[in-house]
Structure formats: structure tokens, C-alpha cells
Amino acid sequence: MIFYKSFTIKTKGFEDVINITDKINFFVKESNITEGIIVISLAGSTGSITTIEYESGLVNDIKSVLNNLIPRGVDYNHNLKWGDGNGDAHIKSALLGTSKSFSIHNGKIILGTWQQIVFIDFDNRSRNRDIHIQIIGE
Amino acid sequence: MIFYKSFTIKTKGFEDVINITDKINFFVKESNITEGIIVISLAGSTGSITTIEYESGLVNDIKSVLNNLIPRGVDYNHNLKWGDGNGDAHIKSALLGTSKSFSIHNGKIILGTWQQIVFIDFDNRSRNRDIHIQIIGE
Amino acid sequence: MIFYKSFTIKTKGFEDVINITDKINFFVKESNITEGIIVISLAGSTGSITTIEYESGLVNDIKSVLNNLIPRGVDYNHNLKWGDGNGDAHIKSALLGTSKSFSIHNGKIILGTWQQIVFIDFDNRSRNRDIHIQIIGE
Numbered sequence: 092m093i094f095y096k097s098f099t100i101k102t103k104g105f106e107d108v109i110n111i112t113d114k115i116n117f118f119v120k121e122s123n124i125t126e127g128i129i130v131i132s133l134a135g136s137t138g139s140i141t142t143i144e145y146e147s148g149l150v151n152d153i154k155s156v157l158n159n160l161i162p163r164g165v166d167y168n169h170n171l172k173w174g175d176g177n178g179d180a181h182i183k184s185a186l187l188g189t190s191k192s193f194s195i196h197n198g199k200i201i202l203g204t205w206q207q208i209v210f211i212d213f214d215n216r217s218r219n220r221d222i223h224i225q226i227i228g229e
Numbered sequence: 230m231i232f233y234k235s236f237t238i239k240t241k242g243f244e245d246v247i248n249i250t251d252k253i254n255f256f257v258k259e260s261n262i263t264e265g266i267i268v269i270s271l272a273g274s275t276g277s278i279t280t281i282e283y284e285s286g287l288v289n290d291i292k293s294v295l296n297n298l299i300p301r302g303v304d305y306n307h308n309l310k311w312g313d314g315n316g317d318a319h320i321k322s323a324l325l326g327t328s329k330s331f332s333i334h335n336g337k338i339i340l341g342t343w344q345q346i347v348f349i350d351f352d353n354r355s356r357n358r359d360i361h362i363q364i365i366g367e
Numbered sequence: 368m369i370f371y372k373s374f375t376i377k378t379k380g381f382e383d384v385i386n387i388t389d390k391i392n393f394f395v396k397e398s399n400i401t402e403g404i405i406v407i408s409l410a411g412s413t414g415s416i417t418t419i420e421y422e423s424g425l426v427n428d429i430k431s432v433l434n435n436l437i438p439r440g441v442d443y444n445h446n447l448k449w450g451d452g453n454g455d456a457h458i459k460s461a462l463l464g465t466s467k468s469f470s471i472h473n474g475k476i477i478l479g480t481w482q483q484i485v486f487i488d489f490d491n492r493s494r495n496r497d498i499h500i501q502i503i504g505e
């Protein structure tokens with residue numbers, strides 16, 4: 092069995108970390124697939140899918156650590172060439188990846204108790220983002 | 230065909246890098262799936278699945294590079310709020326990811342000669358970790 | 368349905384970023400799978416698969432940011448032990464990952480307009496690299 096779905100989320104950009112676990116779980120249930128694999132992906136190059144313990148302290152830590160490693164206000168070649176000022180967002184996205192896959196077992200995605208699936212929007216403006224899921228299994 | 234299995238490993242924490250390739254290969258063989266996809270994941274938010282050339286020099290390099298980029302003894306908001314002192318472990322895990330997928334071809338996972346699948350425990354204590362695998366194919 | 372293919376690319380090493388999207392799309396079409404999952408992987412431990420907006424500015428930014436975070440000319444234990452001087456390449460590869468999975472929907476990989484699949488060779492010499500793809504679906 093194969094099940095595809097997409098949904099849109101509105102983000103604020105600037106390392107906006109959005110918990111998409113409930114939405115994903117809803118579609119896993121709707122798929123009626125109880126054993127299989129799910130791929131979650133962004134169609135875009137300035138955001139990422141990953142997992143964190145979704146609590147405000149850690150959300151802030153991730154923002155500041157990533158901005159410390161890959162600062163926003165730097166003269167990246169991308170910015171100088173295209174003038175959109177989001178070179179850092181592209182690099183963060185390439186580093187963390189735009190898609191992730193997980194196992195589904197007994198009707199649920201394999202996740203820890205304190206582990207949530209998040210979308211992080213690294214872009215420098217508010218955006219509407221399409222997240223796509225594809226589930227294969229039985 | 231779909232094949233699910235989980236296994237537990239005892240770790241020391243503090244960037245403990247554990248070679249899980251033999252265990253994974255054992256289950257691939259047991260699955261009798263010779264062409265397909267495997268997803269390997271941790272249920273947890275302070276460890277990661279990745280691949281390295283598993284040799285002691287590189288294991289030490291990865292520890293020191295990651296601790297240089299995301300140091301342990303920093304006042305992360307997560308630590309100030311929850312007092313468990315493992316904010317760095319959460320960030321490292323979000324960066325490297327808790328799950329990875331690979332191809333299975335001719336009965337074997339596609340890996341290089343000097344490439345092993347490892348679990349890295351970033352937490353600040355010894356832990357028992359459940360690693361889950363889901364294989365789909367024929 | 369399951370479809371496996373591999374292809375070889377010649378790289379220059381030193382963070383050589385190669386756009387493999389057209390090659391991948393060609394094989395997706397050849398597979399006749401219109402709904403499913405694709406796993407793209409390198410058999411090797413000194414390169415990575417990821418996505419970027421493939422334009423020369425960003426390609427240079429990724430090189431310089433990664434070399435700033437994980438410099439090449441450092442006395443890594445791996446280099447001191449084996450003398451091959453590519454310790455940084457191994458660490459970059461472990462960080463970005465050697466495989467990625469994407470959804471296939473309506474006969475196409477889910478990607479943004481400005482998002483390409485790239486292979487990055489971090490090694491310190493020119494290499495011939497085997498990229499493997501495995502597609503499952505219908």
C-alpha cells in the first residue's frame with residue numbers, strides 16, 4: 092500500500108521551529124498502514140525536517156547555535172549575486188537536510204517520548220510551506 | 230515483504246560511537262529481503278545514526294570536532310530550564326539526525342569498504358538504547 | 368515494484384559539488400514507478416548526498432562554510448594514524464550523511480523549483496564515485 096499527502100504550514104522564518112508531529116500522526120492513522128516506512132520532505136531549499144524535544148528552551152538553543160555556526164549577516168556569495176539575503180538559510184538547509192524517513196510499527200511512527208518531528212524554516216521572511224509525506228507498507 | 234526488528238545497546242554516553250553494522254547485517258540476512266530499503270532509527274532525541282570509517286582515530290576526531298562546534302558546558306536554555314545538563318546532546322542529535330535509510334541490493338546494504346553504520350550517544354550518562362529497523366522489499 | 372540502478376561520476380574532490388538531479392530523474396522515469404520512495408546513497412565515507420539551490424555563489428558558500436567549521440589542514444587523529452590527510456572529509460561526510468530519501472509523486476521526485484540533488488565529494492583528490500539508487504513503489 093502507498094499513501095501520499097501534502098499539507099501547508101505558515102511560518103515566520105528566521106529559524107521558526109514548528110512541531111508537525113500531530114499532523115504527521117493524523118495522516119499515518121488515515122493511511123491505515125501499520126507496518127512500513129514514511130518519508131517526510133520539504134519542496135524547498137531553505138528549510139529542514141528533523142526531530143527535537145519540542146520545548147521552548149531547546150528551540151531557542153537550536154536557533155542560537157545554528158546562527159553562531161552559520162551567521163545570517165555575512166556577505167555570502169549567494170547574497171551578493173542574488174540579493175535575497177538568505178544565503179545562511181540555504182547552507183543550514185543543506186546541512187540538516189530537507190527530508191527524513193522513519194519506521195512505522197504497530198501503527199505508530201518510531202519516536203521517543205520526548206522526540207517530536209519538526210520543520211525548521213531558515214528563510215528570512217514569513218512563508219507558506221508545503222510538507223509532503225509518502226508512506227509505504229501494509 | 231516487510232521486516233521489523235529492534236535491539237538494545239548499552240552505551241557510555243558522551244559521544245560514545247558504537248559500530249552497529251554487524252547487528253544490522255544480521256537482521257538484513259534474517260529478513261530474506263535481497264532488494265529493498267532499510268530505515269534505521271533511534272527512539273530518542275540525544276543520539277544519532279550515521280556512517281563513518283570506524284577506526285579509533287576518527288572516532289576521537291568526531292568527538293572533538295562536535296564538542297568544539299557545540300560545547301557541552303554551556304548555559305543552554307534547555308539546561309537552565311530542566312537541569313539535566315544535556316542541551317548540547319539534543320542539538321547534536323537534531324543536526325546529525327536520529328534515522329537513516331539505505332539501499333539493499335543483492336542481499337547487502339550498499340556501503341563502502343571503509344564505511345560502517347554507527348550509533349552515537351551524545352547524552353551525558355550511560356544509557357540503554359533501542360535501535361529500530363524496518364526493511365521493505367522482496 | 369523495485370528498481371535498482373547505480374552510476375559513476377568523476378569528481379575533483381575538495382568539496383566538489385555535483386548536480387546529479389538530471390541523472391536521478393532519468394532513472395525515475397526509466398523505473399516507471401510513479402508513486403513511491405527513492406533512496407540515493409554513496410558507497411563511501413568521504414562524500415555526502417544533500418540538496419541545494421545549485422548556483423555557483425551557493426556552491427562556493429557551502430565550501431567555505433564547511434571548511435571554516437571543519438578545516439582541512441588540522442592534525443586530526445585519523446591523519447596522524449593513516450597519513451591520508453582526509454580526516455576533515457570523513458567528519459563532513461558523517462555530519463551531512465551519505466544517503467537521502469525522497470518521495471516520488473505523480474512520476475516526479477518531490478523537490479522545490481530551486482532545489483537540486485547534489486553529491487559533494489569532500490576527499491582530497493579526484494575520484495570515481497558510485498552513486499546507488501533504489502526505488503520502491505508502483
